Amino acid sequence: MGKLMPTFLSKVSLACAIGCMLFASTTFAITEKAQAKPLRIAVAANFAPALKILLDDMPNKEQFNLQIISAATGTLYLQIKHGAPFDLFLSADATRPELLEQAHLTLENSRKTYALGQIALWSATQPVSHLNALTHYAGKLAIANPETAPYGTAAQQALTYLSLWPKIKSNLITGININQTFQQVRSQAVPLGIVANSQLVMNKLSGVIIPTHYYQPITQQLVIIKSSRQVALAKKISDYILQTNSQAKLQSLGYLAVTSSNPLDEAKR
Amino acid sequence: MTDISADILALVTTLKMAAVTAVILLLIGTPLAWYLAKWQSRFKVFFEAIVALPLVLPPTVLGFYLLLAFSPTSLPGELWQSATGSQLAFSFSAIVIGSVLYSLPFVVQPLQKAFEQLGDHHLEAAAMLGAGPIDRFFSIVFPLTKASFITATVLGFAHTVGEFGVVLMIGGNIPGETRVLSIALFDHVEAFNYANAHILSAGLLIASLLLLSLVYLLGNNLNSNLNKKQRVTKL
Amino acid sequence: MSLSTLPNNSPTLNNTISTLSLDFTVSFSQFETAIKQNISIDNITGIYGDSGSGKSTLLRVIAGLEKQAKGQVSFNEVTLQNSEKRDFVKAESRNIGLVFQDSRLFPHLSVYENLAYGAKRRKNPKLTIEEVLTLTQLTSLQYQNVSQLSGGEKQRVSIARALLAEPKLLLLDEPFSALDKTTKSQMLTFLKTIQQQLQLPMLYVSHSLSELQYIAEQLVVVSAGKISHVAPIHQAIHYLNNRGETSVKTSLSLTIAEHLPEYGLTRLKFNELQSTEQSIYLPLLALNSQRSDEESLIGQQLPCMIYARDISLCLTEPEHSSIVNHLPATITAIDYNNTNALITLKCAEQVFYAQISLWSAIRMALVVNANIYLQFKANAVHSYHYTGSITHA
Numbered sequence: 001m002g003k004l005m006p007t008f009l010s011k012v013s014l015a016c017a018i019g020c021m022l023f024a025s026t027t028f029a030i031t032e033k034a035q036a037k038p039l040r041i042a043v044a045a046n047f048a049p050a051l052k053i054l055l056d057d058m059p060n061k062e063q064f065n066l067q068i069i070s071a072a073t074g075t076l077y078l079q080i081k082h083g084a085p086f087d088l089f090l091s092a093d094a095t096r097p098e099l100l101e102q103a104h105l106t107l108e109n110s111r112k113t114y115a116l117g118q119i120a121l122w123s124a125t126q127p128v129s130h131l132n133a134l135t136h137y138a139g140k141l142a143i144a145n146p147e148t149a150p151y152g153t154a155a156q157q158a159l160t161y162l163s164l165w166p167k168i169k170s171n172l173i174t175g176i177n178i179n180q181t182f183q184q185v186r187s188q189a190v191p192l193g194i195v196a197n198s199q200l201v202m203n204k205l206s207g208v209i210i211p212t213h214y215y216q217p218i219t220q221q222l223v224i225i226k227s228s229r230q231v232a233l234a235k236k237i238s239d240y241i242l243q244t245n246s247q248a249k250l251q252s253l254g255y256l257a258v259t260s261s262n263p264l265d266e267a268k269r
Numbered sequence: 270m271t272d273i274s275a276d277i278l279a280l281v282t283t284l285k286m287a288a289v290t291a292v293i294l295l296l297i298g299t300p301l302a303w304y305l306a307k308w309q310s311r312f313k314v315f316f317e318a319i320v321a322l323p324l325v326l327p328p329t330v331l332g333f334y335l336l337l338a339f340s341p342t343s344l345p346g347e348l349w350q351s352a353t354g355s356q357l358a359f360s361f362s363a364i365v366i367g368s369v370l371y372s373l374p375f376v377v378q379p380l381q382k383a384f385e386q387l388g389d390h391h392l393e394a395a396a397m398l399g400a401g402p403i404d405r406f407f408s409i410v411f412p413l414t415k416a417s418f419i420t421a422t423v424l425g426f427a428h429t430v431g432e433f434g435v436v437l438m439i440g441g442n443i444p445g446e447t448r449v450l451s452i453a454l455f456d457h458v459e460a461f462n463y464a465n466a467h468i469l470s471a472g473l474l475i476a477s478l479l480l481l482s483l484v485y486l487l488g489n490n491l492n493s494n495l496n497k498k499q500r501v502t503k504l
Numbered sequence: 505m506s507l508s509t510l511p512n513n514s515p516t517l518n519n520t521i522s523t524l525s526l527d528f529t530v531s532f533s534q535f536e537t538a539i540k541q542n543i544s545i546d547n548i549t550g551i552y553g554d555s556g557s558g559k560s561t562l563l564r565v566i567a568g569l570e571k572q573a574k575g576q577v578s579f580n581e582v583t584l585q586n587s588e589k590r591d592f593v594k595a596e597s598r599n600i601g602l603v604f605q606d607s608r609l610f611p612h613l614s615v616y617e618n619l620a621y622g623a624k625r626r627k628n629p630k631l632t633i634e635e636v637l638t639l640t641q642l643t644s645l646q647y648q649n650v651s652q653l654s655g656g657e658k659q660r661v662s663i664a665r666a667l668l669a670e671p672k673l674l675l676l677d678e679p680f681s682a683l684d685k686t687t688k689s690q691m692l693t694f695l696k697t698i699q700q701q702l703q704l705p706m707l708y709v710s711h712s713l714s715e716l717q718y719i720a721e722q723l724v725v726v727s728a729g730k731i732s733h734v735a736p737i738h739q740a741i742h743y744l745n746n747r748g749e750t751s752v753k754t755s756l757s758l759t760i761a762e763h764l765p766e767y768g769l770t771r772l773k774f775n776e777l778q779s780t781e782q783s784i785y786l787p788l789l790a791l792n793s794q795r796s797d798e799e800s801l802i803g804q805q806l807p808c809m810i811y812a813r814d815i816s817l818c819l820t821e822p823e824h825s826s827i828v829n830h831l832p833a834t835i836t837a838i839d840y841n842n843t844n845a846l847i848t849l850k851c852a853e854q855v856f857y858a859q860i861s862l863w864s865a866i867r868m869a870l871v872v873n874a875n876i877y878l879q880f881k882a883n884a885v886h887s888y889h890y891t892g893s894i895t896h897a
Contacts, residue, residue, distance in 0.1 A: 070460070398601075
């Protein structure tokens, strides 16, 4: 009989454990529902820090239950296409919001340019003061993937403008997104890289800002998702991001403010 | 938006996901491992390969296909929605299903190996003493392979805790629902929040190390107990 | 209780004969076992064959461990399996016990718990665990872990465990083949005692004729996947002699008449049925003359065996010889081989086999129907009967 007890006890304890878990999950679900329904903002990973800073300054922010969900733009796009319960989508590019709009997954006329990205040449190993540093550079250069990441595309365009692309092409380290590129340079794994200026500003670093006419503008657009049940609040947030104060704030964070160069947006205001 | 409470929420979600996944894995992994261990067929290798697939497949690939399958417009997603009334993709259920598939080999393989090593000898002896299949499982198989059950459970649990790619794809990173520790950690890194990232990373690392050490300790103890048990119990 | 005490109830008392009806084929890769035979099991029936002859398969089919067997098996008119009717009684529901060669004790359970495993699952318990512990002399070992037991102890636990499931038929698959000769002798004596006490029909598989000669009353001979012969044990062994498959031996059962400790001998006599007053002597069975129970062996049947190479022939009665046993006999057959001659003789109704050199056969001018004396030493009489008490070495 001595042997029977432990096996019996272990069975009972297993049953208890399962019971506890089920209980925990149900109570958990109830507490979730008790709260106000959250507004879910899906944001491109590189804009998430800036968005948090903007929302922290928002008046009456305690009234709203805002959830920030950050991931790569491509991932968020795929998830929205497959029914992700997001309300507002801040993309790192203009392409994905356009595609969502074409697929009728967005609220009509909700697509707006909310920021323009800027790129900069930067090194964590030595001070870089001029783009000339690239001319005779023979080491590895980190940029985001030009095929998939808007900041990578811009970097490629700038290098092409400088006629350095054919030479430097074989020495590139491409990150899956601009955050990875920034980490590669920051960790000194790659001596030199083209990163987002906002990344430098927010981390109190400085590099050489690449002139905006070297590359197509990095247009970052937002859309309100059609399935959202909180369209009013989503619109409110969207308006808040686009208002002058916020845009000024973004400028101080290393973005270019959305100006009259985007007449479409301006006309609606 | 304080990060610590968000991280604690992520921790609770992670533990809940890993626990539910481990229990489901034991319930479906045990019979699966049993049939794989006993089945004698040319097609067996094919099924073994399917079970082992998550070991080699990039999690994002599995995640991508699951996202397509769980989407409300696909058949499985639609069936789930009509059966439960809620959407499958981006729900807690979705990340549990994803984790079950992703951690399957970690539970099935040690159990299958244990069942194969156990062989038929003791089971035949038990049958000759009047024990039916279920009786044999609980009176012979389970006590003799207890160490492997503990290993399988802990590996299944621990691997689920460390799960990233699948949950990232099908979870949607929703706080309290599908945002788990590994994703919170990734967010911190993405947001250059290295202090929080360090806390989470170190915590995960130490917890995993302790958990795995416990597995090997228990495994060793159980095995040596079975081999040279000096038990003088009064019955 | 010493094992040399055979139970007092006669083997024929309240003894029911069980019937196995077998008609099946089962194939493994290239080897097919095809058995079609009705076997009446009275006490212990031996199954003899070389390794790979199919005898273990036969046992496993009866046990219900070979589901793929085609055909039918029934025991005492109850169908156990019938592949045509898709009937299959599972092993756990057949109420048949099986003792394996490798004991297969459960390593996570103590001796007592191993026995309790069988006892817990039976329908109408008659035996108690304590009774069986006493019967199998395991009481002092009951709290031990099974991995600490010796080979003989393991098999005793294995038999005790099988007995406690209270089967209607007990199958034993080479249960003692891994044991040394002394232990084997202990175990055979012990098994026979238990069989007689419990009146449990048994099928005992072995490749050792001498083991079977001691334990079985009937022999089933299996070769190349088929049953080739079924006969009472002595006849079956003499049949195998004639097939030239084993070393030729005389197999017989004799009654223990008296112990002669002063001469170190035990005297055996022929059955009352056989009209002869002749005696056969063998080394003293009761080793310890002080033992009070040595008397109780008297009157019991003792299976023994004499190898043909140990029997010599003499034309006159060899009175002045150190060789203890000599009997008058008549030659019934002479077979010449390359190197020797096998002489078949009859003493009363008992057949004897003597193997002598060709030279002797020619010199003595032996012919069929000639009257002659056969002689053999006391220690040429072999019996597996164990006379000591079981030691827990």
